[in-house]
Amino acid sequence: MIHPPKRLLYGPGPTMVDPRVYSAMGQPIVGHLDPFFFSVVEDIRAGLREVFGTSNDFTLAISGTGSAGMEAAVANFVEPGQKFAVLANGFFCDRLVEMGKRHRGDVVRFDKPWGEGFSDAEAREFILREKPDVVAFVQAETSTGVYNAGKGICDAARDVGALTIADCVTSLGAMPVEIDANGIDVAYSCTQKGLSAPPGLSPITVSPRALERLRARKATIDTWYLDLKLIDEYFEGPKRYHHTAPITLFYALQAALDAVREEGLANRLARHKRAHERLVAGLEELGMEMLVPAGQRIWNLNTPKIPAGVTDAEIRKHLMEKYGMEVAGGFGTLAGKILRLGIMGPLASDEGVNNVLGAIAEALPGGIGAGSTSSRATT
Numbered sequence: 001m002i003h004p005p006k007r008l009l010y011g012p013g014p015t016m017v018d019p020r021v022y023s024a025m026g027q028p029i030v031g032h033l034d035p036f037f038f039s040v041v042e043d044i045r046a047g048l049r050e051v052f053g054t055s056n057d058f059t060l061a062i063s064g065t066g067s068a069g070m071e072a073a074v075a076n077f078v079e080p081g082q083k084f085a086v087l088a089n090g091f092f093c094d095r096l097v098e099m100g101k102r103h104r105g106d107v108v109r110f111d112k113p114w115g116e117g118f119s120d121a122e123a124r125e126f127i128l129r130e131k132p133d134v135v136a137f138v139q140a141e142t143s144t145g146v147y148n149a150g151k152g153i154c155d156a157a158r159d160v161g162a163l164t165i166a167d168c169v170t171s172l173g174a175m176p177v178e179i180d181a182n183g184i185d186v187a188y189s190c191t192q193k194g195l196s197a198p199p200g201l202s203p204i205t206v207s208p209r210a211l212e213r214l215r216a217r218k219a220t221i222d223t224w225y226l227d228l229k230l231i232d233e234y235f236e237g238p239k240r241y242h243h244t245a246p247i248t249l250f251y252a253l254q255a256a257l258d259a260v261r262e263e264g265l266a267n268r269l270a271r272h273k274r275a276h277e278r279l280v281a282g283l284e285e286l287g288m289e290m291l292v293p294a295g296q297r298i299w300n301l302n303t304p305k306i307p308a309g310v311t312d313a314e315i316r317k318h319l320m321e322k323y324g325m326e327v328a329g330g331f332g333t334l335a336g337k338i339l340r341l342g343i344m345g346p347l348a349s350d351e352g353v354n355n356v357l358g359a360i361a362e363a364l365p366g367g368i369g370a371g372s373t374s375s376r377a378t379t
């Protein structure tokens with residue numbers, strides 16, 4: 001037996017796993033072509049349509065983490081030589097750019113400082129000027145805490161005939177994603193953030209219009225494993241072997257989506273919003289300012305600025321050593337400047353918020369856990 005330490009995962013992910021998800025993972029596996037497995041797949045697809053807010057028939061879970069979904073979206077929908085426009089205001093936007101280049105897209109980017117959002121007007125101006133084939137944006141940028149539903153971006157993209165790719169890795173299951181209402185063509189996510197399951201699968205959904213474009217595509221997709229047409233033939237139609245699906249992770253995702261259904265998606269999102277509001281009020285009482293202006297904040301990933309007199313390493317060290325609480329710091333241009341506090345799934349409750357606020361209060365200047373030289377981190 002292994003005995004992992006019991007952590008409270010208050011970071012950007014992985015987040016706390018629902019106990020029923022752990023139970024599901026202890027069930028015996030079946031073969032990857034077993035009718036029972038396909039019944040699990042069907043149930044997952046229906047559950048994913050619900051959380052994505054879409055009626056897209058092509059909605060499934062790719063074997064791989066969120067980055068596999070990202071690479072599938074880019075590799076399948078950005079053809080070599082096509083213009084790929086990225087709205088870039090964070091770390092994961094840069095990853096989209098990197099993938100766009102590797103798949104030989106003609107990448108153009110519109111940069112904003114990390115922590116700032118795009119207004120609809122400036123996004124539209126950029127898209128109309130560039131007239132790209134594909135536009136990508138990150139709905140919930142986990143490196144900064146900025147959220148943008150994306151409707152304005154998608155409207156502008158549609159006006160120039162471009163497809164849209166949305167990164168919904170952190171938003172899915174905790175914030176409104178609303179694929180159909182926002183007009184998003186291709187979206188991908190992960191299982192270990194808003195959905196309270198372990199990492200390993202990447203939900204993806206594709207609009208009929210994008211699917212048409214994919215079917216008409218002439219250039220071979222330069223990844224075999226993430227070729228969506230091949231994956232589709234495994235989960236749909238001929239149900240032909242493509243790869244051996246990680247059966248246990250499918251059980252986990254099914255149980256996680258069951259939990260969402262039972263609570264009701266609207267209730268679940270409202271719970272995350274309440275927890276976010278409680279957290280922000282508490283942080284402000286402690287004298288911490290939020291990086292992102294109200295109205296553009298991700299509910300389940302909060303980014304308070306580090307106040308004077310303490311470092312992010314000191315706060316994180318106190319939380320981890322005293323309570324086993326994992327929170328993240330900033331990176332890139334935000335290194336040392338913010339905390340990244342994930343309040344998701346089982347932790348999105350009054351108690352979950354109070355506990356982390358209490359622990360942070362102790363670590364701030366004047367708090368009981370800070371100030372003594374012995375508790376100061378040296379890094």
Ligand SMILES: *Cc1c(COP(=O)(O)O)cnc(C)c1O
Pocket residue numbers: 013065066067068070092138140141142143167169170190199
């Ligand atoms: C976590 C994350 C990813 C990458 O997902 P992995 O599961 O780590 O591969 C991509 N985009 C965003 C916005 C993320 O937060």
